[in-house]
Amino acid sequence: MTETTFFEEASALLGPRGLTRDPELVDAWLTDWRGRFKGKACALASPASAEEVSALVKLCAKHDVPIVPQGGNSGMCGGATPDESGTAVLLSLRRMDAIRAIDADAGQAVCEAGVILQKLHEAVEAGGMRFPLTLGGKGSATIGGLISTNAGGTQVLQHGSMRAQVLGLEAVLADGQIFNAMTALKKDNRGFDLKQLLIGSEGTLGIVTAATLRIVPAIGERRVIWAGMDSLETARALLLKCQHGAGHALEGFEVLAQSTLEDVLRHLPGSRGPLAGKHAWHALIELVAEPGEAGKIDQLAEGMMVSSFESGLIEDATIAANESQAEAFWLLRDSIAPAEREKGPAVQHDISVPVERMPAFVAAAVPRIEQEWPGTEAIAFGHLGDGNVHFHVIAPHGIDPSGWYKTDGKAISAQVYEMVTQWDGSISAEHGIGQLKRDELGRLGNPVALDIMRKVKQALDPQGLLNPGKLVPLAQGGATP
Amino acid sequence: MTETTFFEEASALLGPRGLTRDPELVDAWLTDWRGRFKGKACALASPASAEEVSALVKLCAKHDVPIVPQGGNSGMCGGATPDESGTAVLLSLRRMDAIRAIDADAGQAVCEAGVILQKLHEAVEAGGMRFPLTLGGKGSATIGGLISTNAGGTQVLQHGSMRAQVLGLEAVLADGQIFNAMTALKKDNRGFDLKQLLIGSEGTLGIVTAATLRIVPAIGERRVIWAGMDSLETARALLLKCQHGAGHALEGFEVLAQSTLEDVLRHLPGSRGPLAGKHAWHALIELVAEPGEAGKIDQLAEGMMVSSFESGLIEDATIAANESQAEAFWLLRDSIAPAEREKGPAVQHDISVPVERMPAFVAAAVPRIEQEWPGTEAIAFGHLGDGNVHFHVIAPHGIDPSGWYKTDGKAISAQVYEMVTQWDGSISAEHGIGQLKRDELGRLGNPVALDIMRKVKQALDPQGLLNPGKLVPLAQGGATP
Structure with a gap:
């Protein structure tokens, strides 16, 4: 039986530390950070090197087994949670947690995908420098996940999001090839900048295994x-x-x-x-x-x-x-965020519009939502300097949450995303798309951009095994990308 | 006859200012900046808007007519010169030269692809700001060409190359669709960052028609x-x-x-x-x-x-x-550069290695070339801060240039590119690949990167009509990408 063969071969590849099917070890990683999505997996793979990731991906391609890559499992959109079919391997990068080099003169840190952000901060600070990106989940979030979601945070205004920090990248592609672009060259015009395609692609085009990152002088x-x-x-x-x-x-x-x-x-x-x-x-x-x-x-x-x-x-x-x-x-x-959670159920939207239009957007959106759904409270807060606010709508006091989420909550989110789109903004400023917003991206996204995304996805992952059901919206006919 | 039909339809689309087959008007644009390549074209198209570009590209797709986009024709690698078959339309963006907006508060300039760099400098400076990228060809180079080649220059050290200046982009794709991503959002995580794919793709994936660019405070x-x-x-x-x-x-x-x-x-x-x-x-x-x-x-x-x-x-x-x-x-x-030209024939290489390795590279490469080819003089100069030098090798005094270029000159370039590759560097730091270096990229490039490039090219331009023969190396079997 091919399934047995797959697990035997995978076990042989990765060893006992590298592969488990024990529900006690696997289940902890099958629910997303916010507890909105719960999936199933046929196994948890924890490879120790890019070569092991490569071998596993080749094996998965051979047996048509989907792969869901996962870092710290602190994403906001269910991008690292498998679907409920139980066919996918959950591929954890957490064992690959070496910080290989920190070079203050060159302004570079080289580390593996599983390094936790806080560990990187500490290591870089010990060398008298700093890594200029931080966010609430720094104790869990991994470098690989931060790159795959092009994470933001509170220092984007000056230093840019994760994309601006990535000087070099290594990733395993859908056919198992290792794409090595780790050397940081300040100038390199040898064709398409492929690392840009992998940054923010949420594991749908490749699995980030290591990176060369920008570090800057410490704050005095x-x-x-x-x-x-x-x-x-x-x-x-x-x-x-x-x-x-x-x-x-x-x-x-x-x-x-x-x-x-x-x-x-x-x-x-x-x-x-x-x-x-x-x-x-x-x-x-x-x-x-x-x-x-x-x-x-x-x-x-x-x-x-x-x-x-x-x-x-x-x-x-x-x-x-x-x-x-x-x-x-x-x-x-x-x-x-915690204070608002205390006030009751809410729908949350991580949105951006051009910085100069944000005040007018908030002035228009808050009363519109509160009038159309009486008893709700709409608040906007956050990174004005990036044209990015968190737009939360709190449910009317005393309402049944589960019913509200499915009806009004859903309608409010749809309305917010429609307004943002009309204002030339983004329905996801920093959290990404994952499975949470995929259908909304399909509904409201630029059709030409969606067309290119589907073509690129099809070209680089024709079997559709890399993080299926995430990010890339279904085509009009409903074909799985 | 389909050819007649094509020209009739193209003329009807673009009008007399937009299409000519008059050799006196066309021929001036068929030789590259350095005079190394001379091509032929069936017509010169000069559309006035993205919509006209779109219509022309659709017509070309229908009739299987290749398209060679061209800005200021100041590229260094023959990337804007058609081949000698005469089947291609030369598509000039020079008529699309409007600067649509300059917003000092937002730090943005919005302009069309045909705007000449120097004009942009002047317009931005009149508003008390500056555009932080400049280079020798600024009197000819257009914004579209600078984006398509990810141009560099002398301010990259602090401000980055063209990629870092592009906040938004509009391009016409191979099927004629207009990809509009002109709105500058500081944060936007709605999937693959497609504008990054177009920047530096030398017109092989799409034709840049407009851009929103970063501007910064003037120097005091x-x-x-x-x-x-x-x-x-x-x-x-x-x-x-x-x-x-x-x-x-x-x-x-x-x-x-x-x-x-x-x-x-x-x-x-x-x-x-x-x-x-x-x-x-x-x-x-x-x-x-x-x-x-x-x-x-x-x-x-x-x-x-x-x-x-x-x-x-x-x-x-x-x-x-x-x-x-x-x-x-x-x-x-x-x-x-002009001083070196005076000294006689030379082969020129625009190369980069990691900044920290550049001194050792130059120390190793200069004597090696001069010893292997006695009488030559190797010099390195330029942007040390970017890890990018221009490495020129001047022919022995009094030698016949045409013979030397074909024999020793060619062998020297091959040797330089091999050394750069061994040192983890780039055979094109800023000039791009075009037709000049395409075969060398095929010979020395990272095979995994080349494989992805070919797949992306095939996915987005399956007919292979956008700037054929440029940038993307032939596949092993020789199939035209």
């Missing part, structure tokens, strides 16, 4: 500012002022509304708001400087806030007096 | 430094020192050897070297600062040079006293 000084203002439009004006005034020193610009701040303060026992009064909108601004530039950055932060106040741009502002106050400011920002 | 102050040192290894150490000390202020770091400087001084009547003595290697360094930061940048430039001198890193240095002296320093750098 930072100043965290909390400012209050009358509108999101004003926040955008302040953002422009900061970009012009601070240039490369501006590393973060996050926004939240007064009501959101109040939710956070209720959620965090003993916390207090940074400013004395109430303001319609709040901005959290981070400026950084190299070691020894404390005087310069103080002057910059104070100068910008004073002139913003004097010109009427902001109503109030405060600069964190020390590192622990800076951390406290960031804790308020990072507690928005 | 610049300081141009000329430094002399004992070796290229030392130049690399100085580069690191400048990167650490100047950070974002470092915009250029070019190198040349003493003998190259002497050739330039002989070539430029009345010129003199910036330094009094002789030094094995010279570096041209540009630092920039925002308006009003003259004092700061002076301090930075002087401080770095004094400490470099005191630590023995450099033997001598001078800072251009004013803008005209700064221009004079750059003129020396920009005159290397």
Whole structure:
């Protein structure tokens, strides 16, 4: 029987540490981070090298076995969770966790796909440098997963998303070939830049096994500012002022509304708001400087806030007096998601529009949703500097969640995505598509882009075995891509 | 007859300004910039809009007519020159030359493919900003061509190549569909980043018709430094020192050897070297600062040079006293190519290796070439900061050029490309592949990368009508991609 043959051959390839069918070991990885998707797998493979991944993929191709690659299983869209058929192998990259080299002079770190983001941060910092991308799931998220989803975070404004950090890449393709483009060349015009195709492809075109990443000088000084203002439009004006005034020193610009701040303060026992009064909108601004530039950055932060106040741009502002106050400011920002969860069921949308249009979008979208679905509360918060907000709609108080998700929740999401599309925005700014948004991408995506995606997918994975059912929407006729 | 039908239909589509078969008008565009390739075309099409390009491409697909897109015809590798069969339409984008918008706040310029680089510079500068990419051919090169070849230049060190400037893109695909991804979203994770596939694809996957480009604040102050040192290894150490000390202020770091400087001084009547003595290697360094930061940048430039001198890193240095002296320093750098041309026939190689390996590469490659081909002179100069040098080998004095190019010249290039490949470098750092290097890419390229390239080309241009014979090497069996 071919199935028996497959497992025998896979076991022989990977050894006992590399392959298991024990439900106790497998099941823990079959539910996604948010608990929305639960799948099945015929086995959990944990190869130890790109060569083992390659051999396993060749074996899967031979036996027509689908493969679902998984890093830290901290994705937001079910992109690393298999379907319920139980035919797929769950391929964990977590055993491949070596940091191979850190070269401060060259500004490069070389590591395997299974390295956890926080471990990379620590290793790079020990060498006096830093890796300029971070996000909430840093204790779980792996480099391979971050690359496959082109992850963002709170430093994109200055440093870009994961795509901007990848200098070199190694991946195993659908036919088992190893694509090695690990050498970082600042200039290389030998044809199509294939690593760009793999970044953000959510494991549908290849399985990332290693990368050469960009690292930058460590931060010497930072100043965290909390400012209050009358509108999101004003926040955008302040953002422009900061970009012009601070240039490369501006590393973060996050926004939240007064009501959101109040939710956070209720959620965090003993916390207090940074400013004395109430303001319609709040901005959290981070400026950084190299070691020894404390005087310069103080002057910059104070100068910008004073002139913003004097010109009427902001109503109030405060600069964190020390590192622990800076951390406290960031804790308020990072507690928005848990604070909102406390308020009850909600549908969440990770969306972007051109930065300059974001204030108008929020001003239009919030009342529209709240009017069409009475009792809901729509909030927008996050990375204004990237034109990316998290747009959450909280269910009416006391409603039955499971029913609401299936009816109103679903209709609200559809409406939000339609509005974003009309505003030339993206239904997924940073979380990706996975299985959660695939049908919506099929419904609302640019038809020409979808056509190219399907053609590229078909060309590089004709058997359709790499992460099936994720990202690439079904073609009109319904053929599985 | 189908050919007659094609021209009638194309004429009807494009009108008299949009299509000509007059040899006087067509022939001027059938020879490449360097005069190495001469092709033929059945017509010159000059559409006025993406819609016209789309209609023409659909017509070509129907009649199986190949298309060779062309911008300013200033490419270095014959990528915009048709073959000699005369079956192709030469598709000029030069009529599509509108600059649609410049938005300093958003940091964006929107323009059509035929806009000449220098025109864009001027328009952006009039708005108090700048477009951070420039190169020798700026008076001819078009935005479409620069994108299609992922052009580089002298500001890549700080700002990246053309890929880093493209925020949005519009292109016509092989089936005539218009791919519109013009809206600049800082974050967008809706699947494969298809614009990355088109950038640098030399018109083999699609015809770029417009783009949204990144613009940055204008330079207020610049300081141009000329430094002399004992070796290229030392130049690399100085580069690191400048990167650490100047950070974002470092915009250029070019190198040349003493003998190259002497050739330039002989070539430029009345010129003199910036330094009094002789030094094995010279570096041209540009630092920039925002308006009003003259004092700061002076301090930075002087401080770095004094400490470099005191630590023995450099033997001598001078800072251009004013803008005209700064221009004079750059003129020396920009005159290397014409000065070398004066010395006689030469084969030229635009190559890269990892920055940290460049000094060792040059130290190994120069004597090897000069020993194996006695009488030749090998020189390396250019963008050390990008790991990219122009490696020229000048023929022995008095030799017959045409014979030499075909025999020794060819063998020398093959040898250089083999060495670069052994050193994990690129046989084309910035000029692209075109028809000049296609066979060498096929011989020396990563077989897995070539395989993916062919599959993607086949998937997106199954008829093989977009710029045939360029970039994508023939498959093993010789099938035309």
